[in-house]
Amino acid sequence: MEHSTYYDHDYSPVFVLDKEFNVTYFNGLAGTFLKLSPRKINGKDIKELIPLPESLWHDLKSQALSLGSVGVSSETDFLYLGDSFSFVFRLQNNGDEFLLFCNDLSVEKKLHIKYQKQVELLKESHNQLLQADKVRAIGELTAGISHEINNPLTVASGNTEILGFSLEEEDLNAQRELITSCVDNLDESLGRINEIISGMKGFLHQGQGDKKEYINLDDVIKAAVKLTSSTLKEYNIDLKFNASNGQSVVLGNQTKLEQIVINLIQNSADGIKQKGQSDGLIEIFLGKSSSGHYQTLSVVDNGAGIESKDIPKIFDSFFTTKEMGDGTGLGLSICKKIAEDHQGDLEFENSNNGARFTLKLPVIEVSSYASNDEFFSKINDVDGRKVLVVDNDATILNLCQKIFESTKYIFIGSTGGAEALDVLQKYEVDLIITDLNMPGIDGRTFVRKLRESNGSVPVFYLSSENGLKTYDADKVDLNLSGILLKPFKTEQLVNLLNKAFSNS
């Protein structure tokens, strides 16, 4: 038999079939697979030997009609003698006979499924770890927070009692002043309690998912400072932070970034405590990296710092210099992971007298894929109309992003004129909507600069009624296509887009 020389050494089952699909020859592995004696295979119809749907045989045969042509099936799952298999069949037409190659993918497929499950499990445990770290942070904060709640609670309950006493007085009008002050005190204390509790609840339960939004780092820091204020007070630590007034907007998950800042503040507080510093000071700075590609958030303290031998290990999981039971050694590793999930990084250096942690987050350049982690480098390859929205107000960008999700257009957000020009150097967009009042390069200047190099892309102004005059003045000069007045509704924006794109 000439076939034996070719196929007996093949690592997958091979059958030789005549024109009626009866087996004329098979290799060793085919016999092993079928678990039948040769006389039950030779001369038998292959369709009866391997239980496959008739349509599959039909497809294979119709693909391999002419001499030398090959029919290939897709990955086919089937049961044979109680075991499940996954094969790809190749049927080759040799003129007077067919060759059926069975490519066994069962093992690979089973492994693939197994790994997929393991990856899912890993992802799940990572999420659990993140949540556990939040709970731990809250646990560490609780002692301080319960004290923080106690004072307003005392004031509230005490004032309620005083109110009760004053109601027993004969002349209620004479008590008016006292009652008013009690009610004010009550109101204020309950407000204080509510603030503390809602801060905690928000931190624990909000943003469980990975949803990223345009957020202001000022808000992140303020929320974190509020949650840690009791710890800071306990150790008599001063915290200095100059808000950037909306200059530091990034695309991120508010809760997760808060988690980083809380961890960093607590680390600093621990460092200060360790050093026994009486005038502890933590400073938080916002800024940009020298390359301009990153928004930076630095937490600097005058505590003990980190010993140089420990520095390479600080971001490792379970590495801690704290006493057993005081720390899990997970805080910084989780922070680093969160930063990396934001395409950023967390860096450490010892400063002159303490530690300095710097969180780097990418400056918003192109962020259409907020919900999709596909990074921006691929944006030129994406099909669809791209719309650049320029506004320094994070809420407007978030709103636009949400509206765009329901359309077929691709949203690119930018927080300022300079950034927008940067974006346009790298990517082509089909339409631009820009706010007028922005710090740095404002809307008009942005469009003027844009028109120097690109005269045709449609540009819309986004402004309140006050911007109408500016629009009328610039309309012809800058070849503007229209103006969208704030506040706008979803349909207005969608109509604007549909109309603009139907014209072009």
Added chain:
Amino acid sequence: MKSSYKVLLIDDDIKVCDLIAAFIKLGAKSVDLVIAHDTSQGLFKLENEDFDLVIVDKNLPGKSGLEFITLLRRSFKFTKQPLILLSGSLNNSDVLFSVENKVNDIIVKPFKYAQFLEKLKKALSKIQ
């Protein structure tokens, strides 16, 4: 029994101070209340005037109430100074501390009017 008492309250929370002042005005008219917001202010006042009783909060900015009490007890002048500790929670270590440092009483926040006055009057009644 004296006809009037001088009491020093050390608490950094202005609202709590106001509340205690209101309680005293309502139920203990013989008490003259002086308020300090941290331990150094309190210490300064103690050095310059005599007080029948000091009420001190446990959590204070800078030196805590406990550190303050330890410090007082070390100085000869104040070994017998009557003291009440205000605390957010009553735990064993606070009680032990109070026994060791001869603190007259502990008032746990949040406290009730009747409870506060009872403890205040009990502490004052022991003063000759």
